[in-house]
Amino acid sequence: MFARYEAPEKALDEAQESLRQKEKHNEQIEDFISEIEAMPDSITDFRTDYWGHLVEKVTVHRRGAMTFTLSCGVEIEI
Numbered sequence: 001m002f003a004r005y006e007a008p009e010k011a012l013d014e015a016q017e018s019l020r021q022k023e024k025h026n027e028q029i030e031d032f033i034s035e036i037e038a039m040p041d042s043i044t045d046f047r048t049d050y051w052g053h054l055v056e057k058v059t060v061h062r063r064g065a066m067t068f069t070l071s072c073g074v075e076i077e078i
Contacts, residue, residue: 032072
């Protein structure tokens with residue numbers, strides 16, 4: 001009897017989880033933007049505190065390629 005409700009309930013749970021993940025990602029991006037806006041207009045020196053706020057990790061690939069993962073989840077490959 002309850003079997004017909006299982007699929008819609010599962011779909012609802014998955015949609016709610018997806019929404020939670022998107023809200024979390026949105027929050028991370030907003031934090032990232034706030035950190036950038038708090039920085040001066042021009043940066044002339046390397047500052048470890050700026051680096052630490054902006055970059056979560058750097059992955060070095062074969063042949064020197066690198067992927068920078070920013071604190072908001074954005075990845076930049078060079």
